[in-house]
Amino acid sequence: MGALDRKLLRDLWRLRGQVLAIALVIASGVAVLVMSFSSIEALESTGTAYYERYHFAEVFAGVERAPDKIARRIADIPGVQNVETRIVKFATLDIAGFEEPVIGQLISIPERGQSVLNRLALRTGRLVAPGRPDEVVLSEPFAQEHGLVPGDRLQALMNGKKRALDIVGIALSPEYVYAIGPGQLVPDEKRFGILWMGREALEAAYDFDGAFNDVSLTLLRGVNVDDVISRLDTLLDRYGGVGAFARADQLSNFFLTNEIEQLRSIAKIMPAIFLAVAAFLSNIVVARLIALERAEIGLMKAFGYSNVEVGWHYTKMVIVMAGVGIVIGWGAGAWLGRINTEIFAEFFRFPFLFFRPGPAVFALAGVITMAAALLGTVSAVRRAVILPPAEAMRPPAPPLYRKTRLRSAWVARWLDQPTRIILRQVLRWPIRSLFASAGVGLALAVLITSLQWFDSIDRIAEVFFHQAQRQDVTVGLVEAQSSTVVAEFERLPGVLAAEPERAVAVKFRSGIRTHRGAISGVVSEPTLSLVFDASGGALRVPPKGLVLSTELATKLGVGRGDMVEAQVLDGRRPKLELPVVDLFETYIGAPAFMNIAALNRALKEGPHVDIVHLLVDRDAEPRLFAELKDLPDVAAVTLRRAATDTFYETVGETLLIQVSFFVAFGCTLAFGVVYNSMRIALSERGREFATLRVLGFGRAEISYILIGEAALLIFVGLPLGCLAGYSLAWLITSEFGNELYRIPLALNPSTFGIAVLIGIAAAAVSAAIVRQRLDNLDLIAVLKTRE
Numbered sequence: 001m002g003a004l005d006r007k008l009l010r011d012l013w014r015l016r017g018q019v020l021a022i023a024l025v026i027a028s029g030v031a032v033l034v035m036s037f038s039s040i041e042a043l044e045s046t047g048t049a050y051y052e053r054y055h056f057a058e059v060f061a062g063v064e065r066a067p068d069k070i071a072r073r074i075a076d077i078p079g080v081q082n083v084e085t086r087i088v089k090f091a092t093l094d095i096a097g098f099e100e101p102v103i104g105q106l107i108s109i110p111e112r113g114q115s116v117l118n119r120l121a122l123r124t125g126r127l128v129a130p131g132r133p134d135e136v137v138l139s140e141p142f143a144q145e146h147g148l149v150p151g152d153r154l155q156a157l158m159n160g161k162k163r164a165l166d167i168v169g170i171a172l173s174p175e176y177v178y179a180i181g182p183g184q185l186v187p188d189e190k191r192f193g194i195l196w197m198g199r200e201a202l203e204a205a206y207d208f209d210g211a212f213n214d215v216s217l218t219l220l221r222g223v224n225v226d227d228v229i230s231r232l233d234t235l236l237d238r239y240g241g242v243g244a245f246a247r248a249d250q251l252s253n254f255f256l257t258n259e260i261e262q263l264r265s266i267a268k269i270m271p272a273i274f275l276a277v278a279a280f281l282s283n284i285v286v287a288r289l290i291a292l293e294r295a296e297i298g299l300m301k302a303f304g305y306s307n308v309e310v311g312w313h314y315t316k317m318v319i320v321m322a323g324v325g326i327v328i329g330w331g332a333g334a335w336l337g338r339i340n341t342e343i344f345a346e347f348f349r350f351p352f353l354f355f356r357p358g359p360a361v362f363a364l365a366g367v368i369t370m371a372a373a374l375l376g377t378v379s380a381v382r383r384a385v386i387l388p389p390a391e392a393m394r395p396p397a398p399p400l401y402r403k404t405r406l407r408s409a410w411v412a413r414w415l416d417q418p419t420r421i422i423l424r425q426v427l428r429w430p431i432r433s434l435f436a437s438a439g440v441g442l443a444l445a446v447l448i449t450s451l452q453w454f455d456s457i458d459r460i461a462e463v464f465f466h467q468a469q470r471q472d473v474t475v476g477l478v479e480a481q482s483s484t485v486v487a488e489f490e491r492l493p494g495v496l497a498a499e500p501e502r503a504v505a506v507k508f509r510s511g512i513r514t515h516r517g518a519i520s521g522v523v524s525e526p527t528l529s530l531v532f533d534a535s536g537g538a539l540r541v542p543p544k545g546l547v548l549s550t551e552l553a554t555k556l557g558v559g560r561g562d563m564v565e566a567q568v569l570d571g572r573r574p575k576l577e578l579p580v581v582d583l584f585e586t587y588i589g590a591p592a593f594m595n596i597a598a599l600n601r602a603l604k605e606g607p608h609v610d611i612v613h614l615l616v617d618r619d620a621e622p623r624l625f626a627e628l629k630d631l632p633d634v635a636a637v638t639l640r641r642a643a644t645d646t647f648y649e650t651v652g653e654t655l656l657i658q659v660s661f662f663v664a665f666g667c668t669l670a671f672g673v674v675y676n677s678m679r680i681a682l683s684e685r686g687r688e689f690a691t692l693r694v695l696g697f698g699r700a701e702i703s704y705i706l707i708g709e710a711a712l713l714i715f716v717g718l719p720l721g722c723l724a725g726y727s728l729a730w731l732i733t734s735e736f737g738n739e740l741y742r743i744p745l746a747l748n749p750s751t752f753g754i755a756v757l758i759g760i761a762a763a764a765v766s767a768a769i770v771r772q773r774l775d776n777l778d779l780i781a782v783l784k785t786r787e
Contacts, residue, residue: 004305004313007296012320015289017769018679022286023325025672026369028665029274030329031336033365035661036267038337038357043260043344045354047177054119055082056174057216058247059225061232062088064240064570065211074215077231079223084117085212087202090182090478090635092628093193094155094162095146101628101637103181103192104156107214108199109137117216118175120196121351125150125169133201137169139176141349142193156195158205160632171196177348178255182476182636183611185464185588185643186650242505243569249516256348258740265736270662273449273728277442277669279372286321287380290314292683301389311385315374318381322373326366333365336661347650418701422709425685433713436677440717440759441724443670447755448725449732450662452747456733457651459746460587465644468532468586471499471613472621475628476636483607492627494620499528500609502596505569506576510556517552519566521596528613531593533584534744541595545581551739552590553583568603576602588741663758670762678710678770689774699775706774707767714763721759722752 012019050056068085075083086108093102109115111130120127120137128135138148148154152167173194181192203209215236219228225246232244247253290297293314300310338355345353415423426433475489483500490498502521507514522531522541530538531547541547546564548556558564558580566576578594600607616624628637682689689702726747733745 004300004309008313008316008320011293011317018289018676019321019324021672021675021679022321023328024668025277026322026325026373027329027332028668029271029277029372030326030365030369031333032274032662032665033267033271033368034330034333034357034361035337035340036263036271037361037364038334038355039340039344040260040263040267041357041361042337042341042353042355043256043263043348045356046341046345046350046352047256047260047348049354050121050177050350050352051174054121054174055115055117055218056247056253057084057117058219059217059228059232059244060247060250061215061217061236061244062242063213063215063236064242065208065213066215066236066239066241068210068212070235070239071212071215073235074217074232077228077235079220079228080217081220082116082218083215084115084217085215086115087199087206087208087212088214089158089202089206091195092157092631092634092637094157094629095148096154098146098190099622100191100625100639100642101634102190103636104195105181105192106136106156106158106195106197106202108202109196111198111200117218118173120171120173123170123172123351125167127169128196128198128201129168130198130200132166133198133204134163134166135168135198135201136165137171137196138167139179139189139194140170140172141179141187141189143167143170145189157629157632159207161205163205165195165197172349172351175250176252177350178252178259179349180251180255181638183474183638184646186647188642188646191637191639191642237573240570243507243516245516255740258738259344259348261738262736269732269735270449273446274665274669275369275372277446279375280439280442283377283380286314286318286377287383289317289680290380290383292680298389307385311381314381318373318377319370322370325373326369329365329369330362334362340661418697418705419708421705422712425709426712433716436673436713437717437720439673439677440670440714440763441720443666443673443762444718444721444755444759445724445728446669447663447666447758448722448747448751449728450659450666451751451755452725452729452733452745453659453743455746455748455751456743457648458748459744460741461644461647463532463534464586464588465640465647468530468538469528469640470530470615471528472616472618472640473614473624474529474636474638474640475612475614475634476638477610477612478633478635480605480608480610481633483609486609486612489612489614492614493623494617495614495624496617497528497615499523499526499613500596501529501611501613502599502609503611504599504603506566507569508552508556508592509565509567510558510562513556515552515555515590517590517592519546519592519594519599521594521599524595528615531584532586534587535585539582539584541593542581543595544598545579545594547582547584547593548580549586549589549591550583551586551742552592553580555590555739559583571603571605574603578602587744590739666755667758667762670759671766674710674714674763675766675769677713678706678766679773681706681709682770682774703771703774707771710763710767714759718756718759721755725752725755 071083071085074080088108089106091104091106093104095102109120109128111128114120114127123140125137127137143149148167150167150169153164154167156163156165176194179187179189179192179194181188184192217228217232219225229244229246233241236244248257297310300313334357337357341353341355477485480502486498486500489495500523503518504521505518507516522529524541524543526541531541532538539547548558553559556564560580560583562580564578564580566578568574568576596609597607628634685706689706692702692705729747730745733743736743
């Protein structure tokens with residue numbers, strides 16, 4: 001081991017506190033990157049394995065009623081590998097001890113063995129048996145929410161008749177990784193569940209003997225999916241087909257894919273921010289550390305060490321510091337990545353989890369971080385290399401001392417001597433002071449950027465659930481009915497007002513751009529479920545034309561005055577040419593609205609509705625729920641209050657954990673920059689402080705000078721951090737968004753306050769540690785002068 005290597009080890013041990021603080025700053029960036037990418041990799045590999053192991057279909061289609069013999073013709077479509085037909089129906093469930101209506105989706109499965117496609121991952125119990133028509137298998141999330149186990153029974157209203165169903169098994173399905181019921185925004189396992197029932201039992205219950213209303217396909221490798229879908233639609237058209245779609249558009253997979261894409265967006269932005277901040281802070285700290293080594297650099301060069309050797313010596317110091325941070329970040333990132341993945345695995349209800357982050361994730365994090373650290377400190381190392389030996393061995397030229405306004409009468413009268421020392425130190429080193437404040441500001445900006453997610457989610461909930469919705473209950477019907485049904489709902493117990501809506505599944509087209517969605521027909525001036533512009537308030541729906549969300553308009557590439565083709569996917573399947581008359585901003589989904597009377601006319605039908613919004617007397621809700629449970633035409637019941645709670649429980653829980661990680665990393669950044677700034681200031685000014693002690697200054701006054709200077713720089717850094725945090729939040733929200741939801745830029749004053757308090761707390765901890773070291777200052781050793 002050479003002399004410089006021994007010096008490096010001694011320096012690292014002497015500066016171990018600062019080395020660890022720098023390493024923690026770097027580790028924060030590495031951990032965020034490893035956590036993000038390992039979670040994405042685990043979710044993708046788990047999802048892929050789940051789909052393959054349980055034969056998740058690649059094409060899906062619904063139909064009103066088709067004979068079983070059509071399955072053979074579907075199998076003959078070029079490229080089709082497997083076909084499975086089934087019966088899918090909705091039923092109203094009555095769960096003991098739960099007064100609200102519960103919607104169950106009944107899906108047929110074979111009485112003997114597993115299905116060909118969309119197989120069940122049996123968690124407990126068994127599958128249904130032949131000759132037992134009342135047996136069902138429940139989805140695990142639904143069963144857990146209601147405490148149901150094999151051997152229990154529940155009541156179901158099936159095709160107008162109540163039946164007692166026996167639970168024989170609990171299972172999961174790749175088709176319902178993200179199980180959303182009709183009218184729901186996020187999964188609500190209390191009010192929507194999947195029930196698998198024998199094919200013969202469902203045929204008998206719904207008069208579907210020898211028929212089906214749902215079909216799933218898998219395809220041969222390399223087959224054009226769009227061509228198969230087109231042929232399948234043509235074949236099912238005469239039987240009331242509602243439009244086939246690929247796996248990419250299947251609801252559960254669509255949500256899963258978008259969630260992974262959102263994680264990918266975060267993984268691109270947040271680690272970059274952390275690593276950039278870490279590189280900046282490393283540059284500040286290492287530059288000041290090297291400045292303290294001025295005399296040692298001169299001695300090394302005087303003893304014959306070349307510029308390259310000196311530069312490599314300090315480069316190795318940076319490499320060791322970064323290397324320690326990388327190793328800590330690898331461990332923390334892998335640990336947090338597993339926790340993060342387990343949370344999402346529970347959220348998406350995977351039956352197993354693959355978390356085996358490959359070496360590529362760690363290599364990528366290590367290379368990027370090391371490159372960022374070296375680039376961030378190259379200028380400091382360069383200054384050390386080019387310093388001539390004779391100049392390096394002399395103390396640096398003292399700053400230019402001159403009379404300042406601090407010595408004016410009023411300043412001298414109001415400021416004591418330690419305070420004037422603090423101000424002079426800051427003013428005589430303005431660039432260094434500005435960098436120290438900027439470091440604090442960047443750490444604070446990371447905290448603000450992390451905390452702003454809570455404000456954004458609150459803003460989404462406020463607009464969607466409170467400003468745009470005034471109803472208490474939304475009822476979805478099995479099929480469109482005459483508008484006279486609205487009056488019937490108005491007569492139900494506790495109903496104060498009812499408002500109609502009609503939703504029609506369509507495929508929008510503008511040029512080569514398409515979107516599979518729906519047109520919601522509403523009254524001109526809705527009062528319960530509003531067409532609400534997040535930036536402008538409620539809109540009036542014109543008598544003709546479409547009102548599109550800006551998300552949908554952007555996807556289709558259209559604006560006001562443009563024409564859009566809407567291919568209706570059920571009934572007579574007419575093709576509509578509709579003008580875009582207005583646009584509105586919404587944070588959730590990509591909706592399209594139209595006057596309900598105009599929509600019915602375009603469909604060449606009389607006044608029809610399939611959704612009814614209800615304003616309800618809270619005290620009469622139990623009687624209303626009891627009535628709804630007995631209505632055979634009800635396909636969905638959504639409570640706005642419950643939907644709001646579920647939104648916060650689902651999104652809030654996962655978000656809280658995600659943000660907690662980032663806040664912890666932000667606290668580490670804040671602690672690292674403040675501690676290093678104060679610790680280096682103590683090293684730089686140790687002789688000065690010792691001299692002041694000899695001259696009669698007490699420990700409290702010396703501590704006040706050091707900590708007071710840090711407090712002043714932090715105070716300057718706080719508004720800088722707030723401004724930088726707002727800018728970073730704007731950057732993230734502008735880049736983060738998809739078809740499911742957009743994140744608005746929303747920053748409450750309390751968020752800035754919380755971030756500032758966290759930053760001050762980190763500073764206080766750092767100050768306490770440095771204060772202890774300052775109190776133990778060895779005056780004799782510090783006052784010795786190097787000869």
